[in-house]
Amino acid sequence: AQSVTQLDSQVPVFEEAPVELRCNYSSSVSVYLFWYVQYPNQGLQLLLKYLSGSTLVKGINGFEAEFNKSQTSFHLRKPSVHISDTAEYFCAVSGLNQAGTALIFGKGTTLSVSS
Amino acid sequence: NAGVMQNPRHLVRRRGQEARLRCSPMKGHSHVYWYRQLPEEGLKFMVYLQKENIIDESGMPKERFSAEFPKEGPSILRIQQVVRGDSAAYFCASSPAAYNEQFFGPGTRLTVL
Numbered sequence: 191a192q193s194v195t196q197l198d199s200q201v202p203v204f205e206e207a208p209v210e211l212r213c214n215y216s217s218s219v220s221v222y223l224f225w226y227v228q229y230p231n232q233g234l235q236l237l238l239k240y241l242s243g244s245t246l247v248k249g250i251n252g253f254e255a256e257f258n259k260s261q262t263s264f265h266l267r268k269p270s271v272h273i274s275d276t277a278e279y280f281c282a283v284s285g286l287n288q289a290g291t292a293l294i295f296g297k298g299t300t301l302s303v304s305s
Numbered sequence: 306n307a308g309v310m311q312n313p314r315h316l317v318r319r320r321g322q323e324a325r326l327r328c329s330p331m332k333g334h335s336h337v338y339w340y341r342q343l344p345e346e347g348l349k350f351m352v353y354l355q356k357e358n359i360i361d362e363s364g365m366p367k368e369r370f371s372a373e374f375p376k377e378g379p380s381i382l383r384i385q386q387v388v389r390g391d392s393a394a395y396f397c398a399s400s401p402a403a404y405n406e407q408f409f410g411p412g413t414r415l416t417v418l
Contacts, residue, residue: 196347222404224406226409231414232411232412233309233396233409233410233411233412234348234396234398234409235409236406236407236408239406280347280348282348284404285404291336291338291353291360291361291400291403291404292338292350292353292361292364293338293340293348293350293398293407294350295340295347295348295349296347297345297346297347298347
């Protein structure tokens with residue numbers, strides 16, 4: 191079955207440390223890839239997206255992600271996190287369902303940044 | 306340009322009642338998606354609509370759930386005869402075209418007593 195897997199459900203880190211949130215997907219077709227962030231009791235905000243072109247994508251708030259087609263991965267990274275980065279992060283792909291445009295989400299990774 | 310608007314933000318219903326969730330897409334957006342977020346799970350796609358048309362409802366439960374996006378007015382997600390398992394956060398997203406970035410609303414949190 192086509193799916194998106196976020197390998198870590200929770201990632202605790204200290205402030206100013208680097209972080210990587212992992213995402214793998216399964217698909218036999220080309221996909222578009224996204225990372226969204228969700229703060230408590232809020233909607234989702236787009237961090238970054240990969241549609242085509244350079245495999246290294248830079249997003250908002252200092253985040254970046256690298257698309258690796260051979261490993262079907264799209265890991266999210268930040269070199270130095272802040273307390274305010276504490277949130278739920280979702281990896282998503284489109285192109286997997288019958289209409290091709292709906293987003294398929296992973297189960298999310300909770301990033302907890304402490305001082 | 307106002308973002309995607311959803312109302313109500315919180316909705317409490319008793320078992321057997323009907324729930325109506327509204328979504329106003331961003332100005333200029335004619336594509337609307339509904340997603341459901343259950344506790345401890347990610348978001349699950351439910352339905353994709355364009356003005357007056359359902360394009361993909363592969364994620365919609367077969368019974369009690371329906372969606373519309375009329376020519377005028379917001380998109381409506383309707384849940385008839387709600388059950389406790391319907392308690393979740395329901396998010397609407399809109400985009401200006403297919404295969405484009407989706408902008409999410411703040412969600413409606415449905416609680417079924």
